[in-house]
Amino acid sequence: MNILLIFFAIPVATIILSGILETFIHCPYKVAGIFFSIFLVIAFALGGTAELLVAALVYTIISFVTAYIVMLIRNKQRNCYNYNNFRYNPNSFNNFEPISFGSNNDISNTNSLSDSDTSSNFNNLNGGCRYR
Numbered sequence: 001m002n003i004l005l006i007f008f009a010i011p012v013a014t015i016i017l018s019g020i021l022e023t024f025i026h027c028p029y030k031v032a033g034i035f036f037s038i039f040l041v042i043a044f045a046l047g048g049t050a051e052l053l054v055a056a057l058v059y060t061i062i063s064f065v066t067a068y069i070v071m072l073i074r075n076k077q078r079n080c081y082n083y084n085n086f087r088y089n090p091n092s093f094n095n096f097e098p099i100s101f102g103s104n105n106d107i108s109n110t111n112s113l114s115d116s117d118t119s120s121n122f123n124n125l126n127g128g129c130r131y132r
Contacts, residue, residue: 014059014066018032021034028068031067032061032067035063040053040056043056
């Protein structure tokens with residue numbers, strides 16, 4: 001039972017929670033640091049053996065790799081939308097708004113396009129990025 005916990009349950013939980021934390025924190029180093037501190041406290045609370053310390057280090061590496069992959073995926077998504085005249089805006093309803101080409105190219109100064117205008121932008125300017 002302990003083998004299954006060490007080699008399956010904890011790594012899967014680490015992967016899932018690292019991905020979730022990365023979407024909120026936006027820094028893989030901080031995510032890995034949080035997981036390292038948690039696993040280090042748990043390792044010393046359970047006896048501080050060398051096996052537990054190595055496991056904490058391995059779980060931290062898994063956490064960092066997962067957070068870094070999630071960061072790369074999110075950056076790729078943002079770059080695709082920026083390339084297609086859309087800018088990421090976390091305060092927006094759908095998180096992506098068209099870029100305004102007026103005097104200010106600011107997130108707060110965006111034009112509201114109709115659905116037909118938005119679909120024509122997606123069809124004409126895909127730039128190698130796929131959309132659903």
